[in-house]
Amino acid sequence: MTRHFTTIEELRDEELAAIYALATSPFDDETLQGQGVALVFERPSLRTRASSSAAVFELGGYATFFSDEEIGLDTRESVEDVGRTLAETYAIAALRVRRHEVFARIRAATAERLALINLLSHAAHPTQAVADVLTIADEFANGDVTGLAGLRVTYVGDATNVTRSLAVALLRLGVDVTVAAPDGYQLTSGGDEDPTATNGPGTLRLGADARDAVEGADVVYTDAWVSMGMEAETAQRRADLANFQVNATLMAAAKPSAVLLHCLPAHRGDEITDEVLDGPQSRVWRQVYHRRSAMVGVLRWIKGES
Ligand code: CP
Ligand code: NVA
DSSP states (O other): OOOOBSOSTTSOHHHHHHHHHHHHSOOOTTTTTTOEEEEEESSOOSHHHHHHHHHHHHTTOEEEEEEHHHHOBTTTBOHHHHHHHHHHHOSEEEEEOSOTHHHHHHHHHTTTOSEEEESOOSSOOHHHHHHHHHHHHHHHHTTOGGGOTTOEEEEESSOOHHHHHHHHHHHHTTOEEEEEOOTTSSOOSOSSSOGGGOOOSSOEEEESOHHHHHTTOSEEEEOOSSOTTOGGGHHHHHHHHGGGOBOHHHHTTSOTTOEEEEOSOOOBTTTBOHHHHTSTTBOHHHHHHHHHHHHHHHHHHHTTOO
């Protein structure tokens, strides 16, 4: 059966465990030998494009990049016809899309012939979450993702697609997750990647006071105040989220051993200060490193490894 990776939520615990293991175990270059992987980007990307291209190449395949301007999902032609076209040439397509529904539409149009990977949608960023779990496991459990239970991770700022996938992944591993956000920016129930519906061993706490939420945290995480596509709301978002900046004062409320994570790109001076991003607690470059590991794990799992 064709495997898809479009949210963390849709995967069983044992499937996620396989992806984490495949991300860091030795591999050869025959997994994708001679096969193409379509990389479709409706939005800009640096890390995701770099890590996807590198992982495909390392596994013996080749990546073909398609930009929004070239494909025009539902503008140049329908999402369904794009999917049908890709399925004639590729077995795997990885897409960064504006609307998460694109995945279901391609699955239906191609009768599950094309394996799909979500490289970010409005609802979820699951390959980022795999990289984040690997980074946290490196820091606190010698790389063992099963050793994270009881850890305290606090997300501060706008609860985004990144927050949703991260929270689902961590709750499933027994991590205690707190999200601190102002009214209107907090996690909401429902959607395709729903931490509030995750029956993981971890606990989820939602708060409106950043300092209170960060107190005693092992990990502090933040993401952009203005996600892609929300640029028209920039002034309003800056005003609404001003008390949720991750700066040295806020970091001082976390454990002295706490680390700082950010999916990047960072907006220095908005959600995060230079001092923190470039400081000794920052592990953001290790996260970037693990974007490639994560893609290797996801691609190996898509190809049937376990
Ligand atoms: N974190 C992340 O997905 O970065 P890019 O948008 O640059 O791919
Ligand atoms: N929440 C951000 C993440 C970027 C990697 C966005 O969707 O733009």
